Amino acid sequence: VAVQEVAGRVLPGATDVEAVLRMARRARELADQAADAASRARAVEGVEWRSVAAEQFRDALRSCCGQLDACAERLELAAAVLVRHASTAEVRLAAAHAVLENMP
């Protein structure tokens, strides 16, 4: 159930916490995709091309790959934040249930 009704009040349910954990897993997958893209793009650095223009190209490519690595790290961080959020939500949800159930 998406929501639970406890003692006449509507609260988020367990399935919402599960949804957040699914989002965290998805964020990790996307982080892997970004890291993989950086790795594939980096392979182009080895192409046989030497000149002033080639150096400029490689500088731009390295900068772009660095940014992609940073994106992947931010997505990993987002996944960790989502897991922490799911855990916090679960604890607070249980506490809320306990409080509501014990209300006179």
Add this chain to the structure above:
Amino acid sequence: MSEDGMDIRGGESGLAADLEAMRSAAHLLDGVSGDLTGTALAVGCLAADAGLSRTVLLDPIGVAAAEQELISSLAGPDGLVPCAVRLQGLAAGISAAAALYGETERATAQLLEGLADGVAEAAGAATSTAVTSGLPLTTVAVADGFIVWAAWRAAPPVWDEVQLTGADIAAGRFRFDSLDDRYRRVGERQHLGMRDDVLNGRDDVLTWLAAHPRVAEQLVTSTPAFLDGLTGPLVVPRRLPVNGSTPSGGSRNGVVWPPEDPSELAALLSALGASAHLLVDGRVEVRPVRSSRSDSPSPAATGVTGALQRLAPYASADPAQQSRIRVERIQRGAATSWSVYIPPTQTWRFDGGANPFDGSSNVRSVGGQSTAAASAVTQALAASGARRGEPVMLSGYSQGGLTAAQLAADPDFRKEFSVSTVLTVGSPVAGFDVPDDVQVLSIEHEQDLVPALDDGRNPDARNWTTVRRDLEAPDALGQQLAAELERNAFAGHGLEHYVDTAELVNGSRDRSVTAWQRAAAPFLDTAGAEVEVMEWKARRVEE
């Protein structure tokens, strides 16, 4: 790159491009960019997921933090969307560069080679017509039909225009439509200058060519096409029935006609010469003349300058130094390496005299054929005790550099010895196919005729650095040298000037030069090593 009057090409910082690899790289980057766009879209969907809005009451700070990370990874200045766009741009950039290089290469090749061969052939045909019409074939006729043309083709401003950087080409700063006109205008000026000097008898052809090395280079490159035109009316078989020996010493039936490059031309000359007992290879013997130990050479004798100082005695006219090869065994702990110093041409005999460093070895090595000089070096190294697996550096000035490059390119020699480094000074070595794992440094002077006697510029390869110095650079030394060159057109080949250039090379901070210096340091800077110097005297003996 230009530095201290030196033009440095090839090596680590040279210009080179594998067009097919560049196209593949563009395709790959294009694919990565497309995938990233999909990833960015998925991150956007994630950030907008309703799941977060349902748990926001339980942990609003956590939701805000997650949203912030997702959105910044997506659309910030360094986010996935800008990255996908930048990669798309890089894919377009490398693709455009490959296309422009390809177009430049094609157009340049068509313009230079097509034009060159066509005009050379026409010049040959014109001379041939003159001969068959009963007119004498004189030096002047040849000059007017061919050398003048070579001067026209070697027009310096055109060379300068063709030698652009990759950035220039990528930026479209090279236009072909004006090149042909420039060629003609400058060529006419060269033509008139040469006619003044040579055809009016104020200079002889050889001296004039020595003073115009680029013209000589064009002359050598185009001689085959000229010969083709010259014999146009005659029916000449594709393979002439004269015997020539291959680099490995075997024989093949006949030589190619018309010769298509300087190497085939040299092979033809030596094959024809063999019938008159000229340009012969011959058997060689070496015997030891000196062996001494030293901890290290003097501090001044390090780097490229040190190599030239070791070669200097062999370039002198001192009879005691003739036919000698210097081999150094360098011992560092258990590691052994070898440095070989190969003499230049010491006699211009072509008739198989005792000294193998002669005119025959010159012509034969350009023709890619076995030479007595190469055989002498091989024997000296083997007799010194060098074994496969022990690194070898070959250094040579003039013919010595030619022999060094020839041996480095010879699979049979490399089966026996592990050549890792080569130094050539004032040598025409462009035609040798030196393997990628051998680090080559070639030093040449703009005003030196000798390195111009090959079929073009040295390869612009990662393992091959060429330092080309203009001795007439606009400084005090340049003015002094210009005056000397005025008196002696061959001064550009002088070893003393190459020693000056070597000092500049030693002090160079160019990346290609320093990469070669790192490779050569174990051979040239031997401080702390135990060095045994061996000298061998080579002698060609009767078959």
